[in-house]
Amino acid sequence: QVQLVQSGAEMKKPGASVKVSCKASGYSFTGYYIHWVRQAPGQGLEWMGWINPNSGGTKYAQKFQGRVTMTRDTSTRTGYMELSRLRSDDTAVYYCARDLLPTEVTPGYFQHWGQGTLVTVSS
Amino acid sequence: EIVLTQSPATLSLSPGERATLSCRASQSVSSYLAWYQQKPGQAPRLLIYDASNRATGIPARFSGSGSGTDFTLTISSLEPEDFAVYYCQQRSIWPRVTFGGGTKVEIK
Numbered sequence: 001q002v003q004l005v006q007s008g009a010e011m012k013k014p015g016a017s018v019k020v021s022c023k024a025s026g027y028s029f030t031g032y033y034i035h036w037v038r039q040a041p042g043q044g045l046e047w048m049g050w051i052n053p054n055s056g057g058t059k060y061a062q063k064f065q066g067r068v069t070m071t072r073d074t075s076t077r078t079g080y081m082e083l084s085r086l087r088s089d090d091t092a093v094y095y096c097a098r099d100l101l102p103t104e105v106t107p108g109y110f111q112h113w114g115q116g117t118l119v120t121v122s123s
Numbered sequence: 124e125i126v127l128t129q130s131p132a133t134l135s136l137s138p139g140e141r142a143t144l145s146c147r148a149s150q151s152v153s154s155y156l157a158w159y160q161q162k163p164g165q166a167p168r169l170l171i172y173d174a175s176n177r178a179t180g181i182p183a184r185f186s187g188s189g190s191g192t193d194f195t196l197t198i199s200s201l202e203p204e205d206f207a208v209y210y211c212q213q214r215s216i217w218p219r220v221t222f223g224g225g226t227k228v229e230i231k
Contacts, residue, residue, distance in 0.1 A: 044210065044222055046222070047222065100169065
């Protein structure tokens, strides 16, 4: 079955960077987009961007342009999301999610989700 | 950016009742709309995509309808496990994805 297992909780100081991993299993890793979505405490869902694990191509939400980098390692079937210049309002649970449809089809729905990684930014 | 407005913010119902949740888009998203369910401490779960298609394993009591700017998620008869927060999400203006603010369905 499809599984996405994320790295553990992180505590960072303002101005630092964080890198969250998402290890995939149970499907063709290069066949589906991986998205990153975050959720601040008590708030709604916010899409951050995606990576095409086949090509390495990325697209980021405008809000995160210049601060976020999404990468992947096909040998270990792992996606990564790095967020830099952290602020207190970046405190959130960060989720990776696999798209519903294969990369040949226009993506944009999130069928399988990781368990989430809490990133806390505090001085 | 397309803004999705969900209403009501909170819906108080009893088990067995029918739930009707609304999602309105600031401009047409055609049928490129999904619904998710999220319970406390859990990741969201895809319920409906392309406005009316149930995702794999989703019970038939969940149904979606609408197109353009107005969409509805209906839960025909609430089960105890259905009390949760529901989000709509559009992918019409790809690659820009947006979510609505959510509707909480609580036990009356």
